[in-house]
Amino acid sequence: MSATVIPLPPNSSSETIDFLRRMASMVSGRNGEVLLRAASLIESLAQRAMSAERLYHEQQVESTRNAELREAAELASDAMVGQIKGLRAQLAEVTAAAAAERAAFDAERGKLIGLMQNAESHIGKLTAELDSLRASVDSFNETLVSVPIEVLRLARTQFDYLSSGFARRGDVISQAMSEIGGFAIDQALTAKKTGTA
Numbered sequence: 001m002s003a004t005v006i007p008l009p010p011n012s013s014s015e016t017i018d019f020l021r022r023m024a025s026m027v028s029g030r031n032g033e034v035l036l037r038a039a040s041l042i043e044s045l046a047q048r049a050m051s052a053e054r055l056y057h058e059q060q061v062e063s064t065r066n067a068e069l070r071e072a073a074e075l076a077s078d079a080m081v082g083q084i085k086g087l088r089a090q091l092a093e094v095t096a097a098a099a100a101e102r103a104a105f106d107a108e109r110g111k112l113i114g115l116m117q118n119a120e121s122h123i124g125k126l127t128a129e130l131d132s133l134r135a136s137v138d139s140f141n142e143t144l145v146s147v148p149i150e151v152l153r154l155a156r157t158q159f160d161y162l163s164s165g166f167a168r169r170g171d172v173i174s175q176a177m178s179e180i181g182g183f184a185i186d187q188a189l190t191a192k193k194t195g196t197a
Contacts, residue, residue, distance in 0.1 A: 013042060013043075013046040014046075016039075016042060017039045017042050017043050017046075020035045020036070020038055020039035020042070021035075021036065021039050023035050024036045024039065149189065149192065152185050152188060152189055153185075153189070155181075155185055156182050156185040156186065156189070159178045159179070159181045159182035159185065160178075160182055162174070162178040163175050163178035163179050163182065166178060
């Protein structure tokens with residue numbers, strides 16, 4: 001025959017303990033001791049049950065809190081994973097852009113180095129040509145003498161004077177040479193005025 005479990009009201013354990021203690025005071029000997037031990041055992045079990053229930057309730061609250069924290073952590077983790085994916089994608093884009101810029105920079109640098117080498121070669125050729133021209137001008141300058149224009153005009157006047165003197169004497173050759181000298185000075189003065197000298 002199975003016993004039917006009837007839940008006791010909340011204060012039934014204290015009433016039961018009080019009843020057992022009163023009964024123990026009325027009963028003498030071993031039965032009284034058994035009743036006192038039963039009362040103590042019920043009291044101890046009731047305290048343990050209340051402690052266990054309190055602990056269970058605290059653990060349930062803690063479990064609920066942990067579940068909420070775990071859910072929040074999973075959401076944060078998912079968000080972080082999404083951010084990491086986004087950052088990786090951005091990093092890949094930046095790396096690709098940097099590689100493209102580096103390639104463009106290297107290509108431009110190669111072009112500039114080529115232009116610089118061509119310019120250096122051209123400068124070398126121009127320098128050689130300039131040195132050649134300087135040498136030719138120096139050799140030309142060795143045959144020239146710089147004379148002020150007033151001296152040339154004075155020389156022109158003297159050639160005219162000599163030419164007329166030779167003409168009076170009938171020295172046609174000397175007269176022609178004097179006129180050629182005057183004509184050469186006229187050409188030098190005319191070239192100087194027009195800037196072709």
